[in-house]
Amino acid sequence: MQDAMRVRSTAQIAGHPIHPMLVPIPITCFVGALLTDIAYVASAEIMWANFSAWLLLAGIVFGVLAAIVGLIDFLGNRLVRAQAPAWPHLIGNAVVLILSIVNLMIHMRDGWTSVWPSGLVLSGITALILTVTGWLGWAMVYRHGVGVAR
Secondary structure, eight states: OTGGGGOOOSSEETTEESHHHHTHHHHHHHHHHHHHHHHHHHHOOHHHHHHHHHHHHHHHHHHHHHHHHHHHHHHHOHHHHTSTTHHHHHHHHHHHHHHHHHHHHHHTSOGGGGTTTHHHHHHHHHHHHHHHHHHHHHHHHHTTOTTOOO
16 A cells, blocks of 8 residues: 555646546436436436436536546656556546537437437446446546555
């Protein structure tokens, strides 16, 4: 764990890493989009489809911000890149952002086709990938000490 003490976050404010502060927002938005897609499919109330589109947009905006800060950490410290979960975490979250952008385009269509079936499927796949990348991010912090001040 001696190496973990030196695996500091490059992007920080007053010694606090920025990336872990940002990531809960897109995660919440993308999981929320899945839930509102399910609500739309169950009820056909257009309000749920609109909520999904707004959640996807907010998730993408904050996801891009989190990705930029995460990339700064990734490129700014070779010890971060050396962690086993780092590459799958980075690639998986890039896939999440790409899928979410495609999903937002689908959600911008009118009526039933904005969610069923493509939007719901993409929201589900995104949530599944986030489960894996979230676990990998957790492992980087709690097992490998990335960004943890000691």
